[in-house]
Amino acid sequence: MGIIVQKFGGTSVATPEARKLVVEKIKAAVTNELSPVVVVSAMGRKGECYATDTFIELARKAYKDIASRELDQILYCGEMISAVIMTGTLQAAGLDAIMLTGGQAGIITDNNFNNARILKVDPSRICNLIKMGKIPVVCGFQGITIDDEFTTLGRGGSDTTAAALGSALDAELIEIYTDVDGIMTADPRIVSTAKILDCITYGEVCQLAHQGAKVIHPRAVEIAMQKNIPLVVKSTFSNEPGTLITSITNEDTADTYVADRVATGVTFISNIAQIKINLHDSLNNIASFNIFKSMADNGISVDLINVHPGQIMFTIAEDLADKATAQLQEFGCDVHTTLDCAKVSVVGGGINGVPGVMASFIEALSLNDIPILQTVDSHTSISVLIKKSFVQSAVTALHEKFNLSC
Template sequence: MRVIVQKFGGTSVASPEVRELVMRKIAKARDQGFNPVVVVSAMGRQGAPYATDTLIGVARTAYKNIAARELDQIMYCGEMISAVVMAGTLQAAGMDAVMLTGGHAGIITDANFTDARILKCDPTRLISLLKQRKVPVVCGFQGMTAENEFTTLGRGGSDTTAAALGAALNAEMVEIYTDVDGIMTADPRIVNNAKILDCISYGEVCQLAHQGAKVIHPRAVEIAMQKNIPLIVKSTFSDAPGTLITNIAKEDTVGADVIDRVATGVTYLTNIVQIKVQLDDAAGNDASFQVFKTMADSGISVDLINVHPGQIMFTINADHAERALVKLKRQGYEIEVLENCAKVSVVGGGMREVPGVMASFIEALTKNRIAILQTVDSHTSISALVPHSDVETAVKSLHEKFSLSN
């Protein structure tokens, strides 16, 4: 049995006209001999009546800090409405479609409400439906605990749903439909000559996603990678082939121009605060440990970490800055804070052991008089902290320097 998982985002199910396009994508997959499993997000974006953010707003009119468990119960509703309407659309077109919640589809999670992790995915019910030539329409973003509590998988969780079902069903591929033609080398709102990537590796797209690119949820990629299931990001609104995400080193169809590239894309994150903690030179590693333990105990994620004798530098999301400062000051630390920062990153699996990559990165920024406040690098990415006011110039200059439009 040939299985394909097709995930459609909020803009792809937002109106009858667009749902007609979705129906045609599903019908085409069936005509090609596939048994499709359809995953849908909630309809539309913030402001639309059934969008997730709209539902969150409704819940918080009662109490701003409503408990996570109760929040999950209302967030669950958006995908259920979308899945019912999409199943009805397919039924009207003559397909035997069946709506399933995440729990119905076998997705069992932990009890970390609003950001649950998948513990297992039991495909038994889905396999039974597919053998009957039915089309399961599954609510993305959802799971259920072993105690039958509704949970959600965190923002972007419908991608994770699709990948988990694809892995459990040994699908030939997972298609992620959105409102763009594929993954781009940079944000097209900043770089007008950004181009669509034909192919990208699991590792590269994970880096892009973690560094700010809103392309696909990194957890979805990590799940698909476990079974080497190809992911394809493409548009509901066109017939463009999209971007293939796979283990490109093993793909015979991938050309040398893709394998040999140093950089794949440029991305960025904003709303960042840099924190410098001054330490006694004789304090040793224990002081560093205590600083980061304070952040961990406060539920604050840190990034761009540099540890030097007498000083620690790291960044956090600006939304957590006030809480972080209160916690650190209680510990008696001397602190410097720099607000209004952004992180720009160049990502590419080809930069490993290639001399001059960091030099090119620094040259692109300094040539444009962009202050480099901090850097960090790995085998597949280089990132710099820059003033927020310079982020667009930084992205453009790096995109040009690494010839990503060619």
């Protein structure tokens, strides 16, 4: 029997009613002669009693500057509670389930607490359990170091857990269950005509995630891509087929829409600040290098970099603007900061080499009187910086311009 990894997010395991639906999804895999390995997130969302954010708030109420190592000890609890409850639910339904922590499942990480990286996965214990006819229920988001320290994988860590296990087990398929029917062409709260994508490439979904779409963690996609394991993003709460993420290399494996489309989706990231530096003659290329090095040394990630004679522009998270400005002023830089910005992007594997794509992008914004502060493009995306107040009109205009509506 082939192996299928099924990951269920927080809303999928938050209530008894939702967990009954999870049982049905797992039973369906067994009926299809697959051996399921289940991965679960902590129950619920921010503000709910067993959600990850609730545990963080609880710890920091006790001590605001709690050490990362100690924080990981309490963060471990969320997925453990969820996994125990889900295991009991499966056992009550007549399925031979067994709960494993991330460490017990063989997930070995570095010691970067709160944001650990998986170094290797030893699948031997899970393989033995599968041979015994058991269904492992693994805590997502967790790992363990070679020194037996508990670690957590950061945001999206349960997706990464599922992909890492799928890779180590040579799974036939990885299913990511959530509360939406699949990956959409835009945020439906912004664009009412956004639609579910039937199929998308690994590269496209990574770009969507990096550019702001909250779909699946890009690291999970990268891991699955290395072994060409297909992923499906779908809803626990419906029987819709979801979105298939795979390597589409020719027209035999892709429908006409996927093969021909230029754009796949429109995304945005808000709460961005633009930093504009006017360079004096005394600030040469070495000084320009030091500017970016100082940002890195202070843990400030930069984006949308444009370097021109006499001027450098880049963007950062808005809550780091004061810190960045103070650091740059130490270099004697003439710094101008623009707050309340957003990055809007069109993503698509067909963008590269197609004449007129940038012109269409600019036209859509110009016709809607949306000022552009900055632009950048790559083989698979075009992004602009605009004021945050224009996000809805920009996303809507681009979605329509590139024929992404239902």
